[in-house]
Amino acid sequence: MINVFQPELRREELEAVEKVFASNWVGKGKVTREFETRFAAWLGVRPDVLRSVQCCTEGLFQAMELLGIGPDDEVVLPTISFVGAGNAIAARGARPVFCDVQARSLNPTARTIEPMLTPKTKAVLLLHYGGVPCEMDAIVDLTASSKIALVEDSACSVASRYRGRACGTMGDIGVWSFDAMKILVAGDGGMVWCRHPDLAKKAELGLNLGLGGVSGFSREGGDRWWEFEISGFGRRAIMNDISSAIAIQQLAKLPQFIARRRQIDEAYRKLLADVSWLELPPEIPDHVESSYYFFWIQTAPPRRDGLAAFLRDRGIYTTFRYHPLHRVQAYGTTAGLPGADLAADRTLCIPLHHSLSDSDVDRVVSTIRAFHNRRV
Numbered sequence: 001m002i003n004v005f006q007p008e009l010r011r012e013e014l015e016a017v018e019k020v021f022a023s024n025w026v027g028k029g030k031v032t033r034e035f036e037t038r039f040a041a042w043l044g045v046r047p048d049v050l051r052s053v054q055c056c057t058e059g060l061f062q063a064m065e066l067l068g069i070g071p072d073d074e075v076v077l078p079t080i081s082f083v084g085a086g087n088a089i090a091a092r093g094a095r096p097v098f099c100d101v102q103a104r105s106l107n108p109t110a111r112t113i114e115p116m117l118t119p120k121t122k123a124v125l126l127l128h129y130g131g132v133p134c135e136m137d138a139i140v141d142l143t144a145s146s147k148i149a150l151v152e153d154s155a156c157s158v159a160s161r162y163r164g165r166a167c168g169t170m171g172d173i174g175v176w177s178f179d180a181m182k183i184l185v186a187g188d189g190g191m192v193w194c195r196h197p198d199l200a201k202k203a204e205l206g207l208n209l210g211l212g213g214v215s216g217f218s219r220e221g222g223d224r225w226w227e228f229e230i231s232g233f234g235r236r237a238i239m240n241d242i243s244s245a246i247a248i249q250q251l252a253k254l255p256q257f258i259a260r261r262r263q264i265d266e267a268y269r270k271l272l273a274d275v276s277w278l279e280l281p282p283e284i285p286d287h288v289e290s291s292y293y294f295f296w297i298q299t300a301p302p303r304r305d306g307l308a309a310f311l312r313d314r315g316i317y318t319t320f321r322y323h324p325l326h327r328v329q330a331y332g333t334t335a336g337l338p339g340a341d342l343a344a345d346r347t348l349c350i351p352l353h354h355s356l357s358d359s360d361v362d363r364v365v366s367t368i369r370a371f372h373n374r375r376v
């Protein structure tokens with residue numbers, strides 16, 4: 001089976017985990033702090049405003065809490081978003097308001113966001129689809145002039161940059177994911193960045209029971225080290241030294257992962273360019289850098305579903321990310337969003353991960369071609 005996404009974990013990750021075992025400290029400790037510092041350097045941000053988190057979904061929930069989103073508030077997000085983004089808004093009693101995306105890039109724009117803003121809008125929660133950055137200048141202008149917060153879900157964009165700035169660091173809060181299907185894999189894990197240091201401090205408390213690092217043996221002097229104070233009613237959603245040890249190794253390999261993914265993206269574009277019944281993703285503009293998280297093809301709806309089944313039956317797994325949230329009954333919206341509806345019915349994400357070999361890529365391409373030539 002050729003997987004659509006796949007992690008690449010090797011000897012280096014295993015050796016790093018062995019060291020953590022040997023240290024006898026597998027919880028959150030110095031390895032996790034080292035990962036936070038290294039990831040801050042990767043992004044080009046100050047380490048004191050970046051915190052690791054158990055998973056990106058928790059980061060999204062934290063973001064909504066940190067911004068004080070509550071009942072009666074509205075948060076605008078692209079309908080083609082991860083379901084955890086919609087849940088994070090709805091769980092606060094607020095209303096997720098879904099905006100449209102461009103049919104080919106699957107990214108929202110300032111033009112698709114603006115009509116959805118109302119006096120109740122407190123934030124925009126963006127997704128950079130497939131790791132290709134949204135057009136951020138206009139979106140940052142819009143949210144700043146409307147005096148609403150901007151949150152970037154950068155789960156797909158660990159290496160993406162817009163005019164040199166890391167995705168996730170252009171608004172008020174950014175979140176990343178290191179789950180098993182991402183590019184940088186830690187098993188599970190994530191990161192939360194806050195522009196304002198006071199929000200970052202609040203995040204730290206919210207992620208660790210409100211303890212803020214002052215408890216137990218870390219308290220200055222005295223006995224009764226089991227006593228503590230809290231300054232907030234937080235949950236416990238931290239990374240540990242096992243997952244962080246894996247993440248440090250993956251971070252060191254990230255440039256080579258991205259280089260390989262870029263090669264595969266280029267190969268697909270070249271090898272599928274003459275397939276008249278397929279549309280390929282828009283060219284990646286010069287002013288952005290992609291993480292090459294997804295490669296997607298588009299074709300007419302019945303053919304898209306037939307192609308997915310044909311590939312699956314021949315050992316090639318594909319998918320569509322992300323089923324539009326305005327079509328999910330629990331959110332209670334029914335209105336169509338034309339760009340997203342078109343994209344949702346025509347798009348198929350085909351295998352893209354850095355372990356794919358050239359012959360895997362050739363097999364994907366020749367099977368796509370064979371679909372068209374099949375006898376039905």
Ligand SMILES: Cc1ncc(COP(=O)(O)O)c(C=O)c1O
Pocket residue numbers: 054055056057058081082084127153155156176177178179189190
């Ligand atoms: C765009 C996006 N955001 C957030 C998440 C949540 O990440 P995690 O699995 O780390 O909670 C995912 C996971 O698939 C995702 O694809």
